[in-house]
Amino acid sequence: MSSFHIDHIIPESLASNITELKKVKSLLKLDEKFDIYGYENLLPCRSGANLQKGATVFDEARTQFFLGIADNRKAEVLKNLEKISKRNIRGKALVLLQQCLEGGQLSPSEVANILDEHKEQPDEIFHLIESLKFFDSAEIRTVSKADIDELLGRQVRLGQNDHIVGVTLTKDKNETLHVKTCKEYHEAIESGYYALTNFDIKMSSFFEHQYGLLSSLKAATVPERSFIDDPRSGVVDIELIPFSLFPWIGDAPEIEDTSATYQSKVDDGTISIKRIKQNMLCVEEHEGMGQQLIEVARADFNGDGLEEILLFEYCYATHGTLGYGGIRILGRNTVEGLFEIIQ
Template sequence: MNKNLIIFLTFILSYQIGYAQQPLARQMPTEGFVNLEMPLEEALTKITFIVTRLSGEDNGEVVFEEVVFEGEGVTREKDYIELRIPHDFGERVAYNIYTLLSKYAVESNRYIFVPFSKWNGSSRSTVFWYLYVIDKKTLRIVDGIRLGGFLRIEDVVLADAFTNTVSITYIRGVSSTGEVVYDPDKAIKRHLRMIEGKLRDVENPLSPSDPDMMFVRAGTSWMGSHDDDAADDEKHLHIVYLDAFHIDKYEVTNAQYKKFVDANPQWQKDRIPEKYHDGDYLKHWNGNNYPSDKSNHPVVYVSWYAAMAYAEWRGKRLPTEAEWEKAARGGRHPIKYTWGSSPDLNKANYGGKIGDTTRVGTYEANGYGLYDMAGNVWEWCLDEYDAGFYYISPYRNPVAGGTVDSILSDWTNVKNVRVLRGGSWISDVQFMVVSDRTRFTPRITNNARGFRCVKPVTPDLATENGKPISKQVAITSQSSGVFFQLVEPIKFANDTVVTSISKTGIDTLRDLPVRLGENEHIDGITIKNEKGEKIHVRTCREYDAALKHGYQPDSTFEIKMSVWFEHQCGLLKALEMATAPQRSYISNPNVGIANLDLLPFAIFPAGRELDATYQEKIENEALVVRARNRNHLVTEGKGIRQSLKEVVRADFNNDGIEDILLFEYHHYIKGTLGNGEIIILTRKSMDGKFEAVRPLNPMQD
């Protein structure tokens, strides 16, 4: 055979084998693909962005402005396009500065995704970043999300062109000594997809879109209300952190519930055990068949037990109250209703306007793409109802009445009242508020109560700041012979979580950055001396040294933030002097701050009567208890709200008797000023009351 022919055939064969071994590329679908008929950067200059700004008039009116990146004031750089628009503010001219980060603009089958920022040019203002979505056909903005201020965008990549999914990585800056610091270890990575015309978070870039559930990413959310007209059990607006979860897009329907009872005959209308309902279970059904015209209406006349059973069958569970409220808010704050700030009968089925339930999804979805989070039917939650829970709620994944696992493992024996949220078709408008709470016994059923389910993301997939969430770490060293078990863990700003402290471990903790409560974006505080000289402190060692040299918090804000230093640094100093007790008159763990008849009123900020107790002041109506459990007490009196939280038990004054160390915090109810300290209580006999050990605060020598 001709040598050249042999070489040619060998090349063809090897090419075919090599080609066959390559993974098949995804075929470009003809439907839905839009060809951009110009270079991407040129297309960016054709887009009209609608922004808001202050008018510059005395009334400070907000006006809308069209921004197009072409013509005068435009600067093109390698990585971005900038537009400066001058505005006359009387005696001065200010510039609004807009930036398109063209370096990270990407296009999918149908859309362009581009980061956009606006800044008013003032040194006191913040640059706010957004990610906008532009339709390639019309070059019009169809959606976008606000990423926030004080952040640096690290990357935007096209994750999947066919599902219109992008992945974005950014770092939130932390304010330190007047500068903004960006820590790469705290980068946040989000996967975003266009779903039903809206940009939504998804668990990962290639996860299929579930037609029945929406993804809610891990992070913080507001809970509760501080509105004057809010009910007492809504009050104490606070922040919680929740792991990622999926939640049903719609309330569970009659058709879906029928599949459950058909597969589980023990939950059929005529077979369900009496302990799981009040006698009206599925009252509106004819035997095991729902009304023919209500296939897609939410199922009603279901008890909490029935909802739990359905969720378990589906491999899901009921949402915790915190998960439900985060989902209802739809990623927005402040917000009063799921749709905005004002009542609107066109936004939800409530007030008896329709006279019955409506098909799920009849009304507009909220910010997370969830339907009927207000109205239609009340929705069962996992939690036990606790009117004062918000005052003692943990920061991460709160649930009242136990843990998620403990409730799920023994739900058939639950007896306590459970939470319902969201209002119903017959509810008045005040029950449409996202923070509104109600409760009923788990057996109750009626024509206005239903439910939806959640499915948590696998714990090892849950992330915070783009990284797997670390487990709690106990810093102990039992070799020292003395160690102290904390009643409640303490978390430092570097995510170290302390559950117990040894004598030898105290000095190490002095060099860890103090966490300022839920203010994760604040790194330390700035304090000053009488000369006005300032110093920035982050750790207890730095804080203690600064106090010794005459530095003190000055502003209202710094005073409030310094409480976290007073608590954590005071705890370390107190434990350094503490010993193991030889005897105890509080050895029963139930003897503590919950015993109001033992608690001296002198430790209340406005307490003057040295011999009075909290119980006596409550009976005299000078104090009101807002929340109480074994380790946490919240009271109000004389315009002041006080929180007492037990932290650890030890002998703090070397008399051999066991004492209790408390974190105390108080603030004026109608003001912003707050303060706090360490308080140590002792009890010297079995029939004695608590006494305060002096000095109250170990930080005060």
């Protein structure tokens, strides 16, 4: 949106010329409540058009046309501003509570009681390990179930590709549809559209990740028990990840040793670790496939009462252009067991 300006339909310079402003209001039949600085007098426009317009007052017909658009959108703008304000307040409150908890000013039970007193219950709020990124440069690390529908309607940011907006999906008979939000993407996929080219398949990974996360959080609950929290186990514990999670081109080969893990396959040279950090693992098969796993959220995602890990997965050919992504969910049923693939 950096290429757009917000312009006053009736130039704001008239605010300093009361006589002329009254004439314009009278001509346009605007009542005294009309605010020249209000949203009823604002519309987005291209920067060039705004600079050319300057202090020009359009003719009556065009001015009425643009004022009509602004007036129709005012309620929606105010509603969205209220949502943003509430989300910012919630985010600041959660950060403050977390700081008080970590600093010892509040106990876990006191934090729980504070959350209980508010509209959104503790099991309605999820903290993300990896932030959600949107096209307007916003990054979200705390997701409330009450905000998920709104987040599904926001424009997805495609990684570092700031110059790319949305992805093009294809249907039979070369019918195409360009989508920018998770909601649009999901509706298109449900209607039979799909990513056709390698480029579109790669870009659709961002939608698969974001929609997969938000839809999973919508159904998620706070776990009653965890075998991955204490001691904390995660994606970097490759001795716990079953090798059956690794992607293959074509049909996956039959794995003779069902107890094989990423660690055992690193040890025998089948795969190698390319990158690893606190919540991310990237491994590659020699002359084959690569896989990146990023831990994003923890919750009970399947209703079994146990804590699971939701991952962003991206798979790619190490010597080619193939690349695709989605979400994976890993669980653990015993303190000594391997991760199990839930999704």
